Amino acid sequence: MPLLKDGRVGDDPWRHPDDAESLPDDAPATVSLARWRTERDALARRAGRIGLRLPNDVSPLELAEDVGRFGLITLAFPRFTDGRAYSQARLLRARLGFRGELRATGNVLRDQLLFMRRCGIDAFEVGERALAENWPAALGEFDVFYQPGEDGRPWIARQRAAG
Amino acid sequence: MYRYDEFDRRFLEERVAQYRDQVRRRLAGQLSEDEFRPLRLMNGLYLQLHAYMLRIAIPYGSLSPAKLRVLARIARRYDRGYGHFTTRQNIQFNWIKLEETPDILAELAAVEMHSIQTSGNCIRNTTADPFAGAADDEIEDPRPWCEIIRQWSTLHPEFSFLPRKFKIAVSAAATDRAAVRLHDIGLYLRRNAAGEVGFEVLVGGGLGRTPMIAKTLRDFLPKHRLLAYLEAILRVYNEFGRRDNLYKSRIKILVQALGIDKMRDAVEREFGAMGESALPLPPATVAAIAAHFAPPTLAAPGADDETELARALAQAPALARWVRYNVAPHRAAGHAIVTVSLKPPGRPPGDASAAQMELLADLAERYSQGEIRATYEQNLVLPHVRRRDLPALWRHLGEAGLATANAGLASDIISCPGLDYCSLANARSIPVAERLSRHLAARDQEIGELHIKISGCINACGHHHVGHIGILGVDKNGEEFYQITIGGSADENAALGAIVGPAVPSAAVTGAVDTLIGVYLDLRREGERFPDTYRRIGAAPFKEALYAAA
Ligand code: HEM
Numbered sequence: 001m002p003l004l005k006d007g008r009v010g011d012d013p014w015r016h017p018d019d020a021e022s023l024p025d026d027a028p029a030t031v032s033l034a035r036w037r038t039e040r041d042a043l044a045r046r047a048g049r050i051g052l053r054l055p056n057d058v059s060p061l062e063l064a065e066d067v068g069r070f071g072l073i074t075l076a077f078p079r080f081t082d083g084r085a086y087s088q089a090r091l092l093r094a095r096l097g098f099r100g101e102l103r104a105t106g107n108v109l110r111d112q113l114l115f116m117r118r119c120g121i122d123a124f125e126v127g128e129r130a131l132a133e134n135w136p137a138a139l140g141e142f143d144v145f146y147q148p149g150e151d152g153r154p155w156i157a158r159q160r161a162a163g
Numbered sequence: 164m165y166r167y168d169e170f171d172r173r174f175l176e177e178r179v180a181q182y183r184d185q186v187r188r189r190l191a192g193q194l195s196e197d198e199f200r201p202l203r204l205m206n207g208l209y210l211q212l213h214a215y216m217l218r219i220a221i222p223y224g225s226l227s228p229a230k231l232r233v234l235a236r237i238a239r240r241y242d243r244g245y246g247h248f249t250t251r252q253n254i255q256f257n258w259i260k261l262e263e264t265p266d267i268l269a270e271l272a273a274v275e276m277h278s279i280q281t282s283g284n285c286i287r288n289t290t291a292d293p294f295a296g297a298a299d300d301e302i303e304d305p306r307p308w309c310e311i312i313r314q315w316s317t318l319h320p321e322f323s324f325l326p327r328k329f330k331i332a333v334s335a336a337a338t339d340r341a342a343v344r345l346h347d348i349g350l351y352l353r354r355n356a357a358g359e360v361g362f363e364v365l366v367g368g369g370l371g372r373t374p375m376i377a378k379t380l381r382d383f384l385p386k387h388r389l390l391a392y393l394e395a396i397l398r399v400y401n402e403f404g405r406r407d408n409l410y411k412s413r414i415k416i417l418v419q420a421l422g423i424d425k426m427r428d429a430v431e432r433e434f435g436a437m438g439e440s441a442l443p444l445p446p447a448t449v450a451a452i453a454a455h456f457a458p459p460t461l462a463a464p465g466a467d468d469e470t471e472l473a474r475a476l477a478q479a480p481a482l483a484r485w486v487r488y489n490v491a492p493h494r495a496a497g498h499a500i501v502t503v504s505l506k507p508p509g510r511p512p513g514d515a516s517a518a519q520m521e522l523l524a525d526l527a528e529r530y531s532q533g534e535i536r537a538t539y540e541q542n543l544v545l546p547h548v549r550r551r552d553l554p555a556l557w558r559h560l561g562e563a564g565l566a567t568a569n570a571g572l573a574s575d576i577i578s579c580p581g582l583d584y585c586s587l588a589n590a591r592s593i594p595v596a597e598r599l600s601r602h603l604a605a606r607d608q609e610i611g612e613l614h615i616k617i618s619g620c621i622n623a624c625g626h627h628h629v630g631h632i633g634i635l636g637v638d639k640n641g642e643e644f645y646q647i648t649i650g651g652s653a654d655e656n657a658a659l660g661a662i663v664g665p666a667v668p669s670a671a672v673t674g675a676v677d678t679l680i681g682v683y684l685d686l687r688r689e690g691e692r693f694p695d696t697y698r699r700i701g702a703a704p705f706k707e708a709l710y711a712a713a
């Protein structure tokens with residue numbers, strides 16, 4: 001599925017094998033949380049980079065010890081109205097200091113991109129429409145924000161303090 | 164009143180541009196109705212039975228003459244000449260065209276208004292005591308805190324797709340005029356033993372299918388930690404609130420399932436983990452916002468103000484009656500808070516015409532320091548009126564049908580739009596309210612304070628659960644019936660009403676209410692309001708009277 005990242009729509013370099021499949025030797029690959037829990041030590045020794053597919057009903061705080069090992073964590077938006085992963089994203093960035101790629105998957109829509117970006121999500125699994133409808137532009141629709149965010153852009157309190 | 168700075172203005176311009184583009188994409192067929200619906204809802208645009216309905220936020224109920232004039236203009240130009248004030252300090256326009264909504268939002272933006280978060284599963288318009296900054300029983304003005312909450316909650320990236328809508332109310336007075344205990348989060352400004360002012364934080368109130376009164380989560384929260392604490396509550400709710408069942412997804416259900424103690428543990432744990440520096444509210448930031456709400460400079464009363472007023476009252480009993488019911492004490496000597504009733508007998512509660520709004524804008528400039536407030540009881544308030552000016556103000560209001568002397572009385576009925584507009588309704592509510600107010604108006608004074616509240620379905624937009632007498636429209640095999648509850652209350656002693664018995668047909672509602680009032684009048688003791696009598700004598704005498712005849 002196409003990936004929107006760094007303002008461009010491109011291919012996904014990661015593989016996402018399900019639990020029954022074996023992992024590629026050195027290509028970057030994600031695993032389910034269940035697989036991570038049972039094969040943790042073996043996976044940690046693997047040559048290729050490892051990513052985690054985090055379900056949206058598990059607190060990232062349970063993974064506090066592990067997040068440094070992941071190059072990618074995918075977050076789930078089974079329906080765009082199910083906003084649990086917004087909090088997961090903020091906890092991963094602000095509380096746990098996760099610095100790898102945070103990717104939104106599932107029912108990702110243009111008009112939610114900016115909310116996601118502000119919560120620290122920096123990659124988005126998108127459909128073919130993303131190119132035709134200029135989705136990257138959605139990330140630039142605002143430059144004033146009333147809350148601190150996890151994307152490094154200034155928020156209003158700081159701008160006001162700066163005068 | 165809060166004035167936008169360059170950042171607020173730029174934000175709102177960006178928002179209007181974004182919405183204009185969304186409407187363009189919808190009209191061009193790039194967005195399906197399913198995809199567009201959440202976007203328009205984030206801007207308060209509902210599709211109703213006959214047309215689109217636009218709900219506009221009146222943050223914490225505060226209006227200036229310029230804002231009210233634009234609302235009047237919208238009523239004239241884009242609607243049918245009137246607007247409807249709701250129980251959530253919003254105004255609704257019921258006859259809106261989709262294509263025109265971006266222009267309406269642009270007109271609103273010019274006077275620092277919008278319809279952001281008047282709908283959808285996000286943090287809704289924050290409501291407050293309509294007497295804020297004027298009431299004589301207030302610890303301090305709650306509006307700066309409402310504005311701080313408004314800004315923080317505006318397009319909050321983490322909390323725009325919550326399990327369900329989320330409502331916050333704030334009061335700083337001894338008398339609760341904001342129904343604080345019926346909100347997802349309720350905030351009371353309180354003074355602690357050390358004399359510091361902070362917040363009592365309540366959680367889990369709400370109406371709808373499963374009404375609940377909020378419980379205290381924290382007795383005392385230092386003011387500068389407000390946003391961090393709100394964020395902790397919302398994060399816990401976002402993680403654990405149910406999403407499998409629309410009717411069980413409000414925070415009240417989570418609080419009920421966990422129990423208030425476990426809820427408190429979860430919130431305090433998250434609050435602690437956020438650290439002292441999360442979402443700071445340094446004194447300079449708070450002071451800069453509070454400066455917008457500096458009290459108006461009110462002239463000292465003249466030596467003959469009260470004698471003049473007394474003479475006018477003696478000459479005009481109708482004026483005296485209006486002053487008795489619609490005028491409340493102000494903290495400043497010689498001044499008063501005036502409630503402008505939008506409940507003339509036999510008319511839809513909460514409606515105001517464009518001409519009435521324009522007149523009120525003028526009167527607010529002349530008599531009330533340019534301030535107008537909307538109340539959850541669907542009335543308007545002029546908060547800073549010199550007592551000496553009351554007779555003149557009353558005459559002007561009367562010429563426009565705005566001097567109904569019934570604030571807080573039986574004919575001051577709250578009602579939702581019901582089946583006349585709403586696609587979720589089981590029954591009509593406005594005509595029931597109209598019949599009742601026409602019938603009861605003549606007896607208002609005899610009955611005294613009485614809150615009748617009507618909803619057209621179990622969603623309870625008309626607050627029926629907390630009416631002294633509550634009326635709920637139900638559908639019985641395609642016929643409109645009404646279930647009646649008694650003993651509810653929305654104030655600081657909030658209580659849910661109890662169902663008196665089987666629902667009655669539409670034609671029997673007025674008679675049933677009469678019967679209930681009759682029992683109250685017969686059995687009340689000196690100074691007792693309807694719920695007081697009910698608490699003392701119980702439901703039995705009311706039930707007997709109501710159903711014995713049948
Ligand atoms: C006409 C379109 C409207 C629709 C479709 C609508 C829909 C709803 C729904 C579905 C609920 C239940 C929410 C829940 O239980 O989670 C609700 C609650 C509520 N609505 Fe409305 N409503 C409308 C108009 C109004 C109006 C005109 C008012 C004010 C007069 C209003 C004020 C409220 C209030 C105060 C509640 C109760 C809040 C609570 O449960 O805590 N609504 N509305």
Ligand code: SF4
Binds near residue numbers: 580619623625
């Ligand atoms: S209570 Fe029901 S009928 Fe009345 S406005 Fe709300 S949803 Fe509509």
